Amino acid sequence: MTEKIYDLHSHSTASDGTLTPTELVQRAAQQGINVLALTDHDSIAGLAEARMTANELGIEFINGVEISTEWENRGIHIVGLGFDETSPNLTALLHKQAETRHHRALAIAEKLEKVGVENAFEGAKNLANGEVTRAHYARYLVQIGKVSNEAQAFKKYLSQGKSCYVKSAWVDIPTAIQNIHQAGGLAVLAHPLRYTMTNRWLKRLIGEFKEWGGDGIEVAGAGQTVDQRQLLARWATEYDLLGSVGSDFHYPCGWIELGRSLWLPENVTPIWQALA
Incomplete structure (x- = not known):
């Protein structure tokens, strides 16, 4: 078998x-x-x-x-x-985790705007079926030509220690x-x-x-x-x-x-x- x-x-x-x-x-x-x-x-x-x-x-x-x-x-x-x-x-x-993720997504968008990426939340939201995650921001950054791939988006903007990283108070x-x-x-x-x-x-x-x-x-x-x-x-x-x-x-x-x-x-x- x-x-x-x-x-x-x-x-x-x-x-x-x-x-x-x-x-x-x-x-x-x-x-x-x-x-x-x-x-x-x-x-x-x-x-x-x-x-x-x-x-x-x-x-x-x-x-x-x-x-x-x-x-x-x-x-x-x-x-x-x-x-x-x-x-x-x-x-x-x-439900509580989703609220935390939403607040984090908005904070990431604010940071991205400071480095010249406008309307990031709306752009990422269009790529998401539910809550916006860092992966959706990475895909949006690829879509608008800021980076060539998602790994580069994390390495340049979204990973811990980078300019657009936001720490979350998870459970x-x-x-x-x-x-x-x-x-x-x-x-x-x-x-x-x-x-x-x-x-x-x-x-x-x-x-x-x-x-x-x-x-x-x-x-x-x-x-x-x-x-x-x-x-x-x-x-x-x-x-x-x-x-x-x-x-x-x-x-x-x-x-x-x-x-x-x-x-x-x-x-x-x-x-x-x-x-x-």
Whole structure:
């Protein structure tokens, strides 16, 4: 029997992806994915549409969300999986996060105007289906010719320490975990090796995440080396965390694809065993 292909971290136009929830699921089907989670940033607006398409195409669909949190003055992402999307506590938390994101978007627009980019909020809003994110500003900066690609937009304007970066007061990690659990879901530390910190700090983050009740860690992701995946597998075992897999797909490109090479090392317990 062929093993199932899982992808438990993906984005649609409900946050900063470029494919609608329907288009995302259709692409997942084309890639042979059997189990998909849509994990938009602080939004569950795309779940109903994605689930309907998944049912039509015979894909098992898992409710997901990627919650922005703050830890030690750093932005950390916590993925929630398998929760009840009608949970009042989780819904209230995501509403608060949306308000925070909106205020941040307006502040970014003010900073962009100071460096000569006018009507940035309106331009980014036209590229967004929901809340405006830094990714939408990056796409707008490409559109108007300020930069040649989105990576350059972040490097020049939008990343921490750059002229148009705005820090947000996101929820803390324990609150995110608590709300995911109250909704019946599992909390996963997203893409640990993407945070710019030493292994010592990363292990502290993972240890505290576990102490606060975290359930899993993303072990398999896009663009990893074998050594990186084995390191994450070792930490998952060391901290008794379940292993998750996710491409963090946002848009079609050459280096990130839904479901591509998302295998788990044998010593890691898959998170889907706890989702079953």
